[in-house]
Amino acid sequence: MIEYIKGELTELTPAMATVEAAGVGYGLNITLTTYSACQKYLSHPGSAAKEPVKLYIHEAIREDAHVLYGFYNKKEREMFQLLITVSGVGANTARMVLSGMSVAELCNAISTGNAKLIQAVKGIGKMTAQRIIVDLKDKIVALGIAQEIPAGGSIASPVNNAVRDEAVAALTMLGFAPAPTQKVVVAILQEQPALPVEQVVKLALKQIK
Structure with missing residues (x-):
């Protein structure tokens, strides 16, 4: 399994990035978001070497092809x-x-x-x-891909991830499901971002349904 590829970005189009690492050029299918993020890493002939780019990989292995997808984060x-x-x-x-x-x-x-x-x-x-x-x-x-959405409907501002994760882990060990637990924990930290883990857990226990 390939976790990421780090190397010189030698070619870049809105759909494909070519990253050279250890003498091998990897063709990676990318999104427009990754394309925009990668432009600053593109090397041009005769120009000073750019810093290496690091793209996280998803491998799709089929009978007829081995396709790599690259993502900026x-x-x-x-x-x-x-x-x-x-x-x-x-x-x-x-x-x-x-x-x-x-x-x-x-x-x-x-x-x-x-x-x-x-x-x-x-x-x-x-x-x-x-x-x-x-x-x-x-x-x-x-999976923590997004900060939880509050009742109002828009994406919440960032919370203390360490406190959030520790509180969710503690509540999960007590038998509560991760998804609803994280909703409650993030809502608490949105209102009171300075709370320590134990206080977050105590408040969450009163709110989790």
């Missing part, structure tokens, strides 16, 4: 890997979705049930958009 890769678990969403469709929306925008659409926003992406119909929402709504929270 882990959250985009994780969202891609979730999308391709949805019935009717293949790798190319998932890449199209993540080219049309950022991870935060997609998480917001999923969490608020905004199927129309997802349908705006080319190749995504009504049924597929609804399946994405139903299948992934809890998973994006449980």
